[in-house]
Amino acid sequence: MPETAMPRSPQPRPAPCPECRLIKAAYVLVSRAGDRVAARGWIAAMGRHHRAVH
Numbered sequence: 001m002p003e004t005a006m007p008r009s010p011q012p013r014p015a016p017c018p019e020c021r022l023i024k025a026a027y028v029l030v031s032r033a034g035d036r037v038a039a040r041g042w043i044a045a046m047g048r049h050h051r052a053v054h
């Protein structure tokens with residue numbers, strides 16, 4: 001049987017770049033603090049970042 005050349009990781013990469021990590025960490029922080037407005041802001045920032053960089 002031929003092996004497929006694509007290794008599958010059990011879960012998608014959590015953070016492909018340092019800025020993603022930063023944004024995600026900030027999001028988790030404000031999310032835990034209950035700041036939904038800031039959390040939405042970080043989600044938007046992540047969206048912009050993904051469009052710009054990834």
Ligand SMILES: [Zn+2]
Pocket residue numbers: 016017018019020021049050053054
């Ligand atoms: Zn990124």
